[in-house]
Amino acid sequence: MLRALVIDPGKCTGCKQCEMACSFVKEGEFNVSKSRIRVFDFHTEARFVPYTCTQCAEAWCQQACPVNAITTNADGVKVVHENLCVGCKVCTIACPFGTVNYNASTGKVIKCDLCLGSPACAEACPTGAITFKDTEQAGFDKMKVWATQAAHATSTQGPNTPAAKG
Amino acid sequence: MGWNRKILRINLTDATIKTEPLNMDWAQKYLGQRGLATKYLVEEIDPTVDPLSPANKMIFATGPLxxxxxxxxxxxxxxxKGALTNAIACSNSGGYFGAELKFAGWDMIIFEGKAAKPVYLTVIDDKVELHDASQIWGRSVWDTDEWIKKRHQDPMMHISAIGVAGENQVLYSCIVNDLHRAAGRSGVGAVMGSKNLKAVAVRGTKGVKVKDGMRFLRAARDAKKVLQENAVTGAGLPTYGTQVLMNVINEAGAMPTRNHREVQFEGAHDISAEAMATPRKSDGQKNLQTNQACFGCTIACGRISKIDEKHFSIQNKPQYWHASGGLEYEAAWALGSNTGVNDLEALTMVNFVCNEQGLDPISFGATVSAAMELYDLGLLTQEMTGGIDLKFGSAEALVKCAELTGKAEGFGKELGLGSLRLCKKYGRPELSMSVKGQEFPAYDSRGIQGMGLTYATSNRGACHLRSYTVSSEILGIPEKTDPLATDGKAALVKAFQDATAAVDSSGLCVFTTFAWTLNDIAPQVDAACEGEWSPERMLEMGERIWNMERVFNNKAGFTAKDDQLPPRLTTEPAQTGPAKGLVNGLDKMLPEYYALRGWTSEGVPTNETLSRLAL
Structure with missing residues (x-):
């Protein structure tokens, strides 16, 4: 079973506990600027959005790397091998999502590797905005919300009424 | 560890920037933030200094956590030293600015002197620079935030700034960071304005290390669980924010109304948390858009609100059409119940203006309330207010006052003095609901007796954040006491004051203490910082800090007569609710409090007390 981070921005409060957990695991210190996951604050729209690598099946970062420093492990995770990385940054250009970034203090690139099986960000998230789930069922919770509304609409308004929204 | 052990000293008069090691002997005695920065301040300034003169200093300080x-x-x-109070001032703020300052590698910044022309400071890791602020002087906090990020091409900066209120030295102006979090009380914004310092912008890419990482993570995780499982921090605050209190306090008969003439507000429900979360009649939308956490916070009590675009207060004013920081309980009370205004949209708009211009909504609302009483008594007339019909309950008048005060225009200039100076000017100083010149927050001390002693003895003037005995007297945390009784309140207030001073010195938020005691906090400090930090040591340190602040105030000229409440609270009984017929029994609590503190009957710490606390 492949597992992935499932992010629900609607539950995010912008507390950055995910960034703290990530930087502590990866860097041994609390340092949000080195976090592999970042939370973006859309102040005027009252939205906070955590964002990180989605572990593409066909990963452009991996394809672009000239020294094969990015490999796919058994869990489908794209892992950067620091001993091979030459810091050329081509992968940071290739990634369409911007989730591979250069770390000037080491001269290597950094990206999310799902903590090789138990992501610290998901564990640290206090609201369930970041969860770690079976990739093939990632959408089921969202489906259930809509299904619940459909069930409610049909049970209160009769079987032929379209599901109410919002 | 915990501490970065480095501070910045900025002399604005001669535009010099120096770095110093943090005084680690003091850090072991005062920890950080409130305690440690107060130690620096009392060592470095004359307590009798004019707070708005270059000789006053201003310190931005983080805690080790x-x-x-x-x-x-x-x-x-x-x-x-506070502009509103002439007393020691320490105003605490959340948002992301404090953490960013730590990530840039600094524990605190000490500002000295006064710049010849308006300036702002950038701190980008070790690169620290003063810049000309002439293009942002006269502009709002929000414009300043946007301008600096564009100018330095860095949207990830976190900025703390004054608005026009601070520039104009409105005596209760605040310093706003991250657009709507504020070091709010005692006029710290006016001090910053007097130094010609518009803003501080920080960006940090370094890390904060702790003494024992794994032990720290375990302690932090255990403590987070306590917050999550507590009814207030795990459910009430995230869902409703501090506004969860509006209906509770109103029912307790402790909701100051119309400048404390009454203790219950008939419009409380209209401006409550529940009202914010209910779709409006006007457009079917909710005032409350979402909750927001400050940095690292797993409670997330912050409110993000959106005003109905058709509301009279924001027509043709697009800067208020987007979501921004909404009403906390204190603001909703001061702007609403205390002025008799029950228009939630108008209160939200005025709250936005307070953030945008840098005004403390508590002191602003309370000053408008006092002015409304003067108007009601005929001591102020419509001619004197420049045409504002300053009736209790008028949302239009409140909005107009908000728009004038930060800018110091017209009658707003008088409102900017704060309620004590305003009421003195019109011959009725006793109508100012304040202690040491600072306006009361949202609890009437006839219905919650301990808060009377809290206000009277608070070192920074009337304040709820120095000893929040509401926790015990109303919410039963850590244990229930009778809000209408004075017995035992002296000890309760002292215990809350000492513990709170310790929390305020750590880098943590005092709202955690709805769930946490020092037994939850000390293990986190102990795992992060050098030295051994037990709950007992934290509490003793809190007592040391409290006495250090008191000694400063005494040297600044404060005496026991400044530990008094306005006569309204001690002579005019509450007319409704559970406290009907009661006044505040400060006279019973204060002598006992002095004795418990080890102070003379004149409120002066004895030599024995000072030496016991190593002061």
Whole structure:
């Protein structure tokens, strides 16, 4: 079973506990600027959005790397091998999502590797905005919300009424 | 560890920037933030200094847990001599600014002197520079935030700034960071304005290290669980914010109404948390858009609100059409119940203006309330207010006052003095609901007796954040006491004051103490910082800090007569609710409090007390 981070921005409060957990695991210190996951604050729209690598099946970062420093492990995770990385940054250009970034203090690139099986960000998230789930069922919770509304609409308004929204 | 051990000293008069090692002997005695910065301040300034003169200093200070994964570990405080009070001031703020300052590698910034022309400071890791602020002087906090980020091409900066209120030295102006979090009370914004300092912008890419990482993570995780499982911090605050209190306090008969003439507000429900979360009649939308956490906070009590675009207060004013920081309980009370206004949209708009211009909504609302009483008594007339019909309950008048005060235009100039100076000017100083010149927050001390002693003895003037005995007297945390009784309140107030001073020195938020005691906090400090930090040591340190602040105030000229409440609270009984017929029994509590503190009957710490606390 492949597992992935499932992010629900609607539950995010912008507390950055995910960034703290990530930087502590990866860097041994609390340092949000080195976090592999970042939370973006859309102040005027009252939205906070955590964002990180989605572990593409066909990963452009991996394809672009000239020294094969990015490999796919058994869990489908794209892992950067620091001993091979030459810091050329081509992968940071290739990634369409911007989730591979250069770390000037080491001269290597950094990206999310799902903590090789138990992501610290998901564990640290206090609201369930970041969860770690079976990739093939990632959408089921969202489906259930809509299904619940459909069930409610049909049970209160009769079987032929379209599901109410919002 | 925990501490970065480095401070910045900025002399604005001669535009010099120096770095110094943090005084680690003092850090072991005062920890950080409130305690440690107050130690620096009392060592470096004359307590009788004019707070708005260049001789006053102003310190931005973090705690050792600021910028760590401890829940709520993102606080910073501004420590100075207060413009509103002439007393020690320490105003605490959340948002992301404090943590960013730690990530840039600094524990605190000490500002000295006064710049010849308006300036702002950038701190980008070790690169620290003063810049000409002439293009942002006269502009709002929000414009300043946007301008600086564009100018330095860095949207990830976190900025703390004054608005026009601070520039104009409105005596209760605040310092706002991250657009709507504020070091709010005692006029710290006016001090910053008097120094010609518009803003501080920080960006940090370094890390904060702790003494024992794994032990720290375990302690932080255990403590987060306590917050999550507590009814207030795990459910009430995230869902309703501090506004969860509006109906509770109103029912307790402790909701100051119309400048404390009454203790219950008939419009409380209209301006409550429940009202914010209910779709409006006007457009079917909710005032409350979402909750927001400050840095590292797993409670997330912050409110993000959106005003109905058709509301009279924001027509043709697009800067208020988007979502921004909404009403906390204190603001909703001061702007609403205390002025008799029950228009939720108008209160939200005025709250936005307070953030945009840098006004403390508590003191602003309370000053408008006092002015409304003067108007009601005929001591102020419509001619004197420049045409404002300043009736209790008028949303239009409130909005107009908000728009004039920060800018110091027309009658707004008088409102900017604060309620004490305003009421003195019109011959009725007793109508100012304040202690040491600072206006009361949202609890009437006839219905919650301990808060009377809290206000009277607070070192920074009337304040709820120095000893929040509401926790015990109303919410039963850590144990229930009778809000209408004075017995035992002296000891309760002292215990809350000492514990709170310790929390305020750590980098954590005092709201955690709805669930946490020092038994939850000390293990986190102990795992992060050198030295051994037991709950007992933290509490003793809190007592040391409280006495250090008191000694400063005494040297600044404060005496026992400044530990008094306005006569309304001690002579005019509450007319309704559970406290009907009661006044505040300060005269019973204060002598006992002095004795418990080890102070003379004149409120002066004895030599024995000072030496016991190593002061």
């Amino acid at each position: 600021t910028g760590t994964a401890a829940s709520t570990g993102g606080r910073y405080s501004v420590i100075t």
